[in-house]
Amino acid sequence: MEVLKYENKKYSNLIEFKFNTSTYNTFYSFDIETKNKENLIYEVNICTKNYNKNKNRIIRELRKSFSQFKNKDIILNFENVKELKVIKLIYGAILFAVDTSFVLNKNAIENIDGIEYKTIIKTNNYKELEKMLVEENIKYKYVSNSRYLQDGPPNIIDAECFCNFFIWKLNQNKALKDKIKIKVVEKEELEERGMDLMLSVNKGSSKPMKMLVMEYMGNTKNTIDYALVGKGIIMDSGGYSIKPKWSQIDMKFDMAGASIVANAILGAAELNSNKNIVAIAPLTENLVGPSASLVGDIYKSYNGKFVEITNTDAEGRLVLADAITYAIKEYGPTNIIDIATLTGVVKMAMGANYTGAFSNNEDLYNLFLEKSQEENEDIWRLPLQQECKELLKSNVADLKNATPDLTYGLSVAPAFLEEFIEGNNWLHLDIAGSSALHNKSTGVMVKSIINIIK
Structure with a gap:
C-alpha cells in the first residue's frame, strides 16, 4: 500500500473516511455522511470511553467494515482525531482488513504482493504521524x-x-x-x-x-x-x-x-x-x-x-x-x-x-x-x-x-x-x-x- 500525505488538490474516484472520536455510549458507528460525483465520504465515529476495555471490539468492527474496500484508493481523514494511539489502532485495523491473503480459485491473482493502491493521509500533524505510519506499514507487510x-x-x-x-x-x-x-x-x-x-x-x-x-x-x-x-x-x-x-x-x-x-x-x-x-x-x-x-x-x-x-x-x-x-x-x-x-x-x-x-x-x-x-x-x-x-x-x-x-x-x-x-x-x-x-x-x-x- 502506497501511503501519501494529503495535498490540497482535487482527487478523483477516491473514497474518503472521516474519523471522529467521542465519548458517546455507542462505541462505534460507520455511516455514509455525504455523496458527490467525485468522492464518496464516510463518517466513522470511535468511542474512546473505556477505550482499553472496548479496543478489541473496535478492531473487529473496523476490520469487518473495511474489508469491503479492498483494492480501492482511499483517503483517511484524521483531522478530528487527537490521540496517536487511536490513529494507530484505526490504521492498523484498516491495513489488516484490506490485506489479501492466500486464495486459490479461478479468479485468484497469482501475485502475493498484488497491485499497489494509494492510501492518502489527511491530518493536521503529518510530521508527528509519519514515523508511526512508516513503521506500521513495515510491520503489517510482515503480518501479511x-x-x-x-x-x-x-x-x-x-x-x-x-x-x-x-x-x-x-x-x-x-x-x-x-x-x-x-x-x-x-x-x-x-x-x-x-x-x-x-x-x-x-x-x-x-x-x-x-x-x-x-x-x-x-x-x-x-x-x-x-x-x-x-x-x-x-x-x-x-x-x-x-x-x-x-x-x-x-x-x-x-x-x-x-x-x-x-x-x-x-x-x-x-x-x-x-x-x-x-x-x-x-x-x-x-x-x-x-x-x-x-x-x-x-x-x-x-x-x-x-x-x-x-x-x-x-x-x-x-x-x-x-x-x-x-x-x-x-x-x-x-x-x-x-x-x-x-x-x-x-x-x-x-x-x-x-x-x-x-x-x-x-x-x-x-x-x-x-x-x-x-x-x-x-x-x-x-x-x-x-x-x-x-x-x-x-x-x-x-x-x-x-x-x-x-x-x-x-x-x-x-x-x-x-x-x-x-x-x-x-x-x-x-x-x-x-x-x-x-x-x-x-x-x-x-x-x-x-x-x-x-
Missing part, C-alpha cells in the same frame, strides 16, 4: 506475509516451500539480503547433531524435515540479544494419538510460530534494529505412517535428556525443545522467546483475543507486556507451576512428553519446555487461540515481537 503462509494449504506450503519463500524474499530485496544471513539445516545435519526429538516427529512424513535459521546482527557485540524459536508443524494429524477429523481443520495453522518469527526478524532488519537476533523455525509434518513415532518410544534430546513419548500429539514441545537447545548451543542468547500453537487448554482458557504467556524472568515479561500493549495485541500471564515437573517424571526415561493428569492443566507444556531452557531468560507465548479466527490466520504477535527486537 505471515498470514499468507499460514493460510496456504499444507500440500503447497510445505517445509521446502516455506524455506524457499524467505530465500526468494531476500533475493528480491538486496538491502535486506545484505542484513540477513539465512541457512536451511537439512535433515542429514539434524541427524548428525542428534536432534532426535524433532526428528521423531518427522518419522511419519514422506517429506524430510528442515530447520530454517535466520541471523541479523544490528550491533558489533559478539552476543545474541534475542533468539526467536517458532513451532513449524506444517500439518498436525496428531500422529498415532490421532486427532478427531474436525479437530484437524485448523491444523495447517500449526506452523504459525515459525511463520511469525521468520517474518519478525525481517521486519526488525528493515527497521534497522540495533539488536542481534536469530530466528529458528523447525519445520515438519506430524503424520501417521509405517515409520511414525509410537506411544512408548524413547528418544534422546539434543541436550542429552531422554524423553518417553506418551502422546504423539504433544509434538510441538518436542521440536521446540531441540530448537531451543540449538539456539543455546550455537548462539548463547541473552533472551529466548518461543512462540507456538501449543495447547488446546490455553485456547479454551484464553479464547481468541489473548495470547497465553509464561516466563521465568520478570524483566523480560514486563518488557514484552509493554511492547505488546503498544501494538494492541493482548497477552495474559499464566503460571509456571513446579508441581508439573512431578507429573512429567518417567519410570524409563528422564521425563515424558505429556500426562493425562490435568491437575495443573495449562502449565504442563511450558513445564516440559523449561527442562531445556538451562536457566536462560525465557518467554513462552502460546497462540493456540489467538493465531486464527474463523479458519483465517490473524498474524498475531508479529508486530509485538518486532516491537521488542527493533
Whole structure:
C-alpha cells in the first residue's frame, strides 16, 4: 500500500473516511455522511470511553467494515482525531482488513504482493504521524506475509516451500539480503547433531524435515540479544494419538510460530534494529505412517535428556525443545522467546483475543507486556507451576512428553519446555487461540515481537 500525505488538490474516484472520536455510549458507528460525483465520504465515529476495555471490539468492527474496500484508493481523514494511539489502532485495523491473503480459485491473482493502491493521509500533524505510519506499514507487510503462509494449504506450503519463500524474499530485496544471513539445516545435519526429538516427529512424513535459521546482527557485540524459536508443524494429524477429523481443520495453522518469527526478524532488519537476533523455525509434518513415532518410544534430546513419548500429539514441545537447545548451543542468547500453537487448554482458557504467556524472568515479561500493549495485541500471564515437573517424571526415561493428569492443566507444556531452557531468560507465548479466527490466520504477535527486537 502506497501511503501519501494529503495535498490540497482535487482527487478523483477516491473514497474518503472521516474519523471522529467521542465519548458517546455507542462505541462505534460507520455511516455514509455525504455523496458527490467525485468522492464518496464516510463518517466513522470511535468511542474512546473505556477505550482499553472496548479496543478489541473496535478492531473487529473496523476490520469487518473495511474489508469491503479492498483494492480501492482511499483517503483517511484524521483531522478530528487527537490521540496517536487511536490513529494507530484505526490504521492498523484498516491495513489488516484490506490485506489479501492466500486464495486459490479461478479468479485468484497469482501475485502475493498484488497491485499497489494509494492510501492518502489527511491530518493536521503529518510530521508527528509519519514515523508511526512508516513503521506500521513495515510491520503489517510482515503480518501479511505471515498470514499468507499460514493460510496456504499444507500440500503447497510445505517445509521446502516455506524455506524457499524467505530465500526468494531476500533475493528480491538486496538491502535486506545484505542484513540477513539465512541457512536451511537439512535433515542429514539434524541427524548428525542428534536432534532426535524433532526428528521423531518427522518419522511419519514422506517429506524430510528442515530447520530454517535466520541471523541479523544490528550491533558489533559478539552476543545474541534475542533468539526467536517458532513451532513449524506444517500439518498436525496428531500422529498415532490421532486427532478427531474436525479437530484437524485448523491444523495447517500449526506452523504459525515459525511463520511469525521468520517474518519478525525481517521486519526488525528493515527497521534497522540495533539488536542481534536469530530466528529458528523447525519445520515438519506430524503424520501417521509405517515409520511414525509410537506411544512408548524413547528418544534422546539434543541436550542429552531422554524423553518417553506418551502422546504423539504433544509434538510441538518436542521440536521446540531441540530448537531451543540449538539456539543455546550455537548462539548463547541473552533472551529466548518461543512462540507456538501449543495447547488446546490455553485456547479454551484464553479464547481468541489473548495470547497465553509464561516466563521465568520478570524483566523480560514486563518488557514484552509493554511492547505488546503498544501494538494492541493482548497477552495474559499464566503460571509456571513446579508441581508439573512431578507429573512429567518417567519410570524409563528422564521425563515424558505429556500426562493425562490435568491437575495443573495449562502449565504442563511450558513445564516440559523449561527442562531445556538451562536457566536462560525465557518467554513462552502460546497462540493456540489467538493465531486464527474463523479458519483465517490473524498474524498475531508479529508486530509485538518486532516491537521488542527493533
